[in-house]
Amino acid sequence: MPAGGKVKSARLFPELFSHVDPGERLRVLEVGCAQPETVDFFSRFKCRLQFLDLYASPSLLEDQGSKSEAELSPGFRKALALPKSEKYDICLFWDVMQYMTGPAIRALCGALEPHLHKRTRAHALGVHSVLTASDLAEYAIVDDKTFRLKPCRLPGLEYRPHPQAELAEMLTVFKIERAMLMGDGTVEMLMASKPYWDSD
């Protein structure tokens, strides 16, 4: 059982691992802060766990308001700073897209594109309705069906919820495979890399 704090159940998260070959090194990109529970969860895998902590780059998210995708792209590429040859099997976004503008989401997708492959899967949390309230949080994986929410270090970030249809258009490199509406009005989304999906 989780030791305390707000917890959230997951229904689709376990499916991220349906294509995982335990004999192969799993490459995971988490867009968030490194959390003890998450490191512990992935310690059962032979894996490379990369953290992209956008909350540690405040200017990137705080100054996104009126900027275009072209203006934001260099900042996301710099923040990612991923090895050119690195491809990820799993990308975890949590709810960060609910705090990003459309151009910022597209810029993030553009920066990620070289690091996706045919079987890359991704997980994100959205909202069913833009009226759904949300607490900006950092997420930790307690187990494959439970997340723990912790206070975010950038509490002042503007909440910019996107309806699912809009979000699907902003996600230029991912296709939403399945979406699950949860009891609190949030939506859990399972995604696949889009360029390869379209070519299959």
Next chain:
Amino acid sequence: MIGTGIQVNGDITGDEDLTIDGKLEGSLKLDSNEVQVGKTGIVKADVSARIVKIDGRVDGDIIGQEKVVITRSGNVRGNIKAPRVTLEDGAIFKGSIDMDPGDSAKAQAEALAKKTNGQSPSATQPMKLESGDKEAALSAKSS
């Protein structure tokens, strides 16, 4: 031990455990031993040891032959490679972690993969919104 008032610039190798409460710039290689970076320790170096425990600050890549532990006061910027890595609540880490837990933990990963295998939707399935529970289904209908 490198005490709080000591600063070392250079490469350190050897076969003894080492505690660093001062400053080190260079490299540190004690593959059969334990390295502890104390709360006041500041290391700008790649570190390789059997066990690495960090209470202070490390800027550099870390290889732990057995394990790496970053405690609640630890702050690490770099890439870690070790069979086991522990991050305590409050620890700050920026970088990547390479883990290879060996056979026992791998069995757990296999169990998780088997549990979910074959349950994923086909690649041609259209996007759809499902409900996680009855309450959600009702709210979806009413919205």
